[in-house]
Each structure stands twice: as C-alpha cells, then as structure tokens.
Amino acid sequence: MLKSIVHTPSIRLLALDIDGTLLNSQFQISEADMTALRRAREVGIEVVLVTGRRHDFALPIAQQLGFDLWLISSNGAITRSLAGETFYRDMLPAEVCRQLCQVMLEFRGNTVLTFDKRGKGSIVLEHMNEIEKSIRRWLEKNMEYIEFKVPVEDSLVIDPVQAMFCGPIARMHQALAALQGCHLAEEITVLRTEYPARDLSIVDILNKGCSKGHALERWAAYRGVPRGQVMAIGDNYNDIEMLAFAGYPVIMGNASEDLRSRGWKLTRSNDQNGVAAALEPVLAGAEVET
Numbered sequence: 001m002l003k004s005i006v007h008t009p010s011i012r013l014l015a016l017d018i019d020g021t022l023l024n025s026q027f028q029i030s031e032a033d034m035t036a037l038r039r040a041r042e043v044g045i046e047v048v049l050v051t052g053r054r055h056d057f058a059l060p061i062a063q064q065l066g067f068d069l070w071l072i073s074s075n076g077a078i079t080r081s082l083a084g085e086t087f088y089r090d091m092l093p094a095e096v097c098r099q100l101c102q103v104m105l106e107f108r109g110n111t112v113l114t115f116d117k118r119g120k121g122s123i124v125l126e127h128m129n130e131i132e133k134s135i136r137r138w139l140e141k142n143m144e145y146i147e148f149k150v151p152v153e154d155s156l157v158i159d160p161v162q163a164m165f166c167g168p169i170a171r172m173h174q175a176l177a178a179l180q181g182c183h184l185a186e187e188i189t190v191l192r193t194e195y196p197a198r199d200l201s202i203v204d205i206l207n208k209g210c211s212k213g214h215a216l217e218r219w220a221a222y223r224g225v226p227r228g229q230v231m232a233i234g235d236n237y238n239d240i241e242m243l244a245f246a247g248y249p250v251i252m253g254n255a256s257e258d259l260r261s262r263g264w265k266l267t268r269s270n271d272q273n274g275v276a277a278a279l280e281p282v283l284a285g286a287e288v289e290t
Contacts, residue, residue: 047069168201
C-alpha cells in the first residue's frame with residue numbers, strides 16, 4: 001500500500017485566537033494547551049495572541065501563559081506588548097464613526113464604542129437596555145471602564161478603536177445588511193463573530209483595511225518571518241483574513257461550517273485540547289503519514 005508523506009512546515013510564528021480557540025467553553029486554558037504553547041516557546045516559535053478583545057481585556061489571558069508575548073487586539077487595530085509597548089495602532093476616524101452612528105440609528109441600543117485609553121471611558125454606550133445577556137455580563141464585569149453618554153457620539157472627541165453592534169444573530173444580520181447598503185461601506189471594515197449556542201453576534205466596525213490578517217502580515221514582516229512559516233489557529237468569521245494570510249492555517253473543531261468548507265486543516269475542538277493537537281506535529285518536527 002502506498003503512503004504519502006506530508007512534511008510539517010518549519011513554523012517560526014504562531015498566531016492564536018483567544019475566544020473559541022485558546023479558551024474552552026468554560027473560558028479556561030486547558031493544561032494540555034498551556035503545555036503545548038510553552039513548549040512552542042521553548043523551541044523558538046513566537047506566540048502572538050490575535051483577538052477581537054480589547055487589549056486590557058485580553059491581558060489577563062495572555063499573562064496566564066507565563067511568558068512574554070505580543071497581543072494583536074481589537075481585531076487588528078492595536079498591536080501591543082504585555083508591558084504596554086505599542087507597535088501599531090489603526091484607529092477608526094472619529095468623523096467616520098460619527099456618521100456611522102447616524103446611519104445606524106435603528107441599532108442605537110446595540111451600539112458600543114471603544115477607545116484606546118485606560119480606565120473609565122474606554123468603553124462607551126448609551127444604555128444597556130437592549131444589550132444581549134451574554135454581552136451584558138461582559139459589560140457588568142467591565143463597569144470600571146464603562147461610561148454612559150447620550151448621545152454616544154459626544155464621546156468622539158478622539159478617534160475610537162472601533163464601533164461594535166452586539167445582539168442576537170438575526171438582529172445582527174439586519175445590521176450587516178444595513179451596513180452593506182450604506183454610503184460608508186468603502187470607508188470601513190466590517191467583521192462579524194457569531195456564537196450560535198448563545199445566539200450572540202458581534203459586528204465590529206474598524207478602519208478601512210484593518211483586520212487580524214492585515215495586522216498579522218504587518219507583524220510577520222517586522223519580525224522577518226515569511227508567511228510560509230506562519231501558523232494561525234482560529235474558529236470564527238473574524239479569523240478568516242488571519243487564516244488566509246498564514247501559510248499553515250488551522251481551524252478548530254468547533255468552527256462554523258463556512259470556515260470548515262474552505263479546505264483548511266481541522267483540529268479538535270476547544271473543549272478537546274484543539275490547540276495542543278494542532279501543535280503536536282509541529283512540535284514533534286516529524287513526518288506525518290497519511
């Protein structure tokens with residue numbers, strides 16, 4: 001019987017999503033995944049977390065890994081170290097965001113603005129009455145950062161990191177349709193993240209050309225790592241650009257059918273140590289027989 005030999009590429013940079021990828025359904029990092037990431041670091045693979053979370057909200061997760069690394073946060077808008085050194089910021093122009101708020105008046109109750117600042121005012125919204133319960137819990141955990149302002153546009157004295165629309169999936173599909181038809185479509189990047197089990201969708205609005213993929217490409221170039229030596233692991237729609245850039249893309253077993261249909265390598269789910277499973281052949285540096 002003939003066997004084909006697949007050579008695992010030499011990986012120098014690992015781009016890793018957080019929610020649905022690094023974190024399991026209990027929002028924890030498994031021991032197996034933790035061990036695999038520390039081993040990757042030991043053998044010289046740089047690990048960078050690439051997340052839709054704000055930098056400050058991703059920081060406690062990154063710190064659990066126990067080694068120094070960089071974070072690409074807010075879906076590519078900010079690249080910053082654990083120590084707070086900033087490599088790149090890609091802000092949404094305040095005037096564009098102001099127009100966006102007017103265009104999306106129907107979704108005013110689902111609107112959240114975020115800013116690159118510490119403490120209160122880094123998250124701004126008008127009220128929490130229409131915010132979906134999962135996002136409400138997140139907001140309640142972040143009350144020290146939240147400022148309520150009516151109208152929300154009054155907070156736009158500086159460029160925000162992004163605007164977000166949060167709510168049930170069907171409602172956010174309506175928001176996506178409204179965004180596609182608006183005059184700002186050529187001036188912004190629209191990314192979505194969906195969690196069907198929680199009936200939750202987050203629609204992120206960033207500056208034109210801003211995404212996890214663009215930020216990862218920029219970081220890889222800075223580090224002198226060719227895309228063929230970049231591995232990316234993700235699970236959701238906002239990971240698509242990052243996975244498309246990486247020479248070695250891997251999607252989680254819990255990824256959506258849309259991602260699973262793209263021919264990317266599939267690992268186990270986030271509740272089955274999927275990150276460790278994806279890294280196993282890379283760390284072994286061995287040939288995988290198929």
